[in-house]
Amino acid sequence: MSKRVLMKGNEVIGQAAIEAGCKLFFGYPITPSTEIIEYLSKYLPKAGGTVLQAEDEIGAINMCYGAACTGTRVMTASSSPGMSLKQEGISYCAAAELPVVLVNVNRTGPGLGGLGPAQSDYFQSTKGGGHGDYRLIVLAPSKSQELYDMTLEAFDLAEKYRNPVLLLTDGFLGQMMEPVELKEKPASPEVDKSWIVDGAKGRKKRIIASYSLTNEIGEANNLRWEAKYKDIKEKEQRWEEFYAEDADYLIVSYGTTGRISKSVVLNARKKGIKLGLIRPISLWPFPEKAFIPYKDKVKGIVTVELNTGQMIEDVKLAVECKVPVHLYRRQGGMLPTEDEILANVEKVFNLASEEV
Amino acid sequence: MEKVFGRPKGLTEVPFSFCPGCTHGIIMRLIGEVLEELDIIEDTIGVSPVGCAGFSQDFFTCDFVGGPHGRAQAIGTGIKRALPDKIVFTYQGDGDIAGIGTQHAIHTAARGERITSIMVNNAIYGMTGGQMAPTTLAGMKTSTSPHGRDLVINGHPIDLPKTIATLDGAVYVASVSADSPKNIIQAKKAIKKAFQVQQAGLGFSFVSVLSTCPTNWGLSPQDSLQWLRDNMMPVYKLGELKVTEEVKNL
């Protein structure tokens, strides 16, 4: 039964994981993600699951690796420095094609950084992060309802593609209180479990590992993964458009800044500026398809990011450099105001005179 | 005539990938025998390390998982927490478990994780060509301690089973050797006990096995055995280092 509640963003993720049938959570506390492990420590056991606080993030991700090998729904959550520690394990999960759900509540960096919201882990999340040529499916919610819905979906996607799925949020979304509808999870599609290890009873033994003995096998593996990534790229691009259809100018922004940018668009429209928004929801695969109708049409794009300019590279590729693409960014935990974003859009495109 | 010795059912037909005379193979066989004798092949999931034993997944007839260097116990923990009724063991070199993976060694034991870990102590990094390991003896020459392990620069070797025995969650800890028929028989008893401890759900069980690396020690297989006796045994004392009351009553 679905019900409407007021909850902290991080707790919403925890509740959604329980609803999704997550049975094991391995983690290590780090602000601003800690409420996820705290919430689950309280409620997952009541749902027949277990939370284990690992010795560190390396332990946590490798425990996820082991649990995922058995076909059990498993999750870990952390924030930026912790995600750095997990990268080797994530690479192994991708290579072994394990359905692990990961959450990164992005804080600032590099180094220890601060606790404020940031999007500085965009490259790490979308380009591999660890060693080797792999991709995670990366989902970027921008409100509590999406935290819930996307956490639910992350488990299905991970199993469907046998690939780790990363939910990329930030300290702002994690700490924010917002009403959410806790929907009942629809039944998950049947998935093939003929690969899991659970003891070779009445069947041939199975091995889950990622070492390739010869270069020929190595290349065959890479080609197999590549084909999977291509398939995901084709089928799983997600985005939201907001006043984009007739827009002269577009903001491209995800997550927290994607949310702020909606108000910017409304304010611009009041001033007579035809501004629209494309809000990427899947960061990998990046929603290139969203730009097809606009790349020969709009006069300019501004990406609004909480980093030195990371997603802007994917936007430039998506519009094939046919449109000037500018960056407006704040860093170190600072959030831009609606006014400052709009002022910047006006400045880079010389729009002040167009005001009515 | 009846076969009184042969390949145990716990092992596949795949020949071991180890160098000639390397006692890794003896330890693998002992585990294969124990899996057969306890009739747990179909209930067991092994976890292989990165190192010379990195191909263990091919050698055993049970399900197997391989992951990153040093992480076998964390992976084993994940498997066991998902499938508490299955038997989970890790097979790891000394570099794997006492070097890069030390944090898992300590915490898996402290948690009393109901898994079994077998450590193969050959005092060196075999797979990567004979570098210094956490277990390399004082004065011992390796490719990264070419003048001998200098205790001032490199510190002291770690006797991991001794450390593990101090942790409450570890209920059975044994230090054994694969150098002679007598010690091999002892080693098998310890390995068997370690698996029985897990079957009884008593806590973490750990067996460290002294093993040779003729290739990187630069000795013949036979001389390696003698070198192990003369140099490793005085430092890494053999015996059951910890047997809790519950384990004694098994």
Next chain:
Amino acid sequence: MAKVKILPEYCKSCRLCIEACPKGVLKIGDKANAKGYYTVIAADEEKCNGCTLCAIVCPDVAIEVYK
């Protein structure tokens, strides 16, 4: 009556069995296996008492013993 059987495809010619055998049954033969190892043979077969010491120390499970 006992018999020791060497499985040449597994033998790596490490000699540990030769040293372990109290009766001097085993020695290196003059035939190489596919990997190029001159494999062990039971040269003095009739001396074997089936003690299995050679098999216990064999690191490659290359020895079977019958009694």
